[in-house]
Amino acid sequence: MKIAQIMAGAANGGAELFYERMTIGLAAAGQEVLPIIRGHANRIARLQASGLTPVTARFGGPLDIFTRPKIRNALQNFKADIAIAWMSRAAAFLPKGDWVTAGRLGGYYDLKYFRACEHLIGNTRGITNWIIDQGVAASNVHYLPNFVDDFAAADPASRADIGVPEDAKLMLGLGRLHPVKGFDILIKAAASLPDVYCVIAGEGPERARLDSLINQLGVAERVKLLGWRNDSGALLKAADIFVSSSRHEPLGNMVLEAFAAQTPVLAAKSEGPGEVIRNGTDGILVPIDDAAALADAAKTMLSDVRLRMKLALGGRQRFVNEFSQATVTAAWLEFLHKVKR
Secondary structure, eight states: OEEEEEEOOOSOSHHHHHHHHHHHHHHHTTOEEEEEEEOOHHHHHHHHHTTOOOEEEOOOOTTOOSHHHHHHHHHHHHTOSEEEEEHHHHHHTOOOSSSEEEEEESSOOOGGGGTTOSEEEESSHHHHHHHHHTTOOGGGEEEOOOOOOOOTTOOOOOTGGGTOOTTSEEEEEESOOOGGGOHHHHHHHHHTOTTEEEEEEBOSTTHHHHHHHHHHHTOTTTEEEEESOSOHHHHHHHOSEEEEOOSOOSSOHHHHHHHHHTOOEEEEOOHHHHHHOOBTTTBEEEOTTOHHHHHHHHHHHHTOHHHHHHHHHHHHHHIIIIISHHHHHHHHHHHHHHHOO
16 A cells, blocks of 8 residues: 655654654555655654655745645655645645545644545544544544554663662653643642652753742752653653643653553543543543642552552553554554555
């Protein structure tokens, strides 16, 4: 099957990185795959290293008259069976043709951008239900989850390198430093747990405000902002628990990565984690924006090794059954064969 994967994003966010994994995974499964992307040197290099030949397009604003014809020409030359647009901007430039058109949503996007799409894909049940509620026929809406790397064999990051004593209890946060991620709540929770360390790996516009909060609470010795890291598996392996404190999180790839690393998960009950986590079985859920509840749950988990083992094993089983590359790629291939003309 000839599959075109179209992505306009230029960042290294969760959607863009999963686009790369899924594109490479489909090629590894024996499909012919054409990546059509916005220029991004590292993304081009990673796709080329996997034997793919990306086509680049500008994906500009409303006055961009060149991107759609370029995509149409690439799809015609490739003789695409299906063209999948990832997120709104790519979908807005998606041309119709002899190929099946689909849009992949990793959030609650305005569906006006997906008018050219015959099929819509959501990576959570919540998103697919929301799409149907907007009036899209259920037969044209499909649930296909993300997969994440398997961190079972990852070596733990050196605690000395991140300024954490070997015998300390360690909470880990991962993600862009943005208000929606709720890292201020995680920091406040850590401040009320005097024997616990907390590290947050990520970068973003909230850096200065979070630094100020850490200093204001007098916890700079125990709460550290690590900046951008490329070793989430190693950090998860080094942590006693992973904490997702997001106020809004359509899915939460980091929760899936914690499952893969067999690291116990504590999460605020935002959309994605609230759907994915089975409370008390493979993670613990607490209310959004509640530092006291987060601290209480963390204290319980950190003081109960049997609970942590139970949650870690439950999460690992969820990863194997639902969020591994083999499982998710098989689901995608089933969908693609189903909709192919």
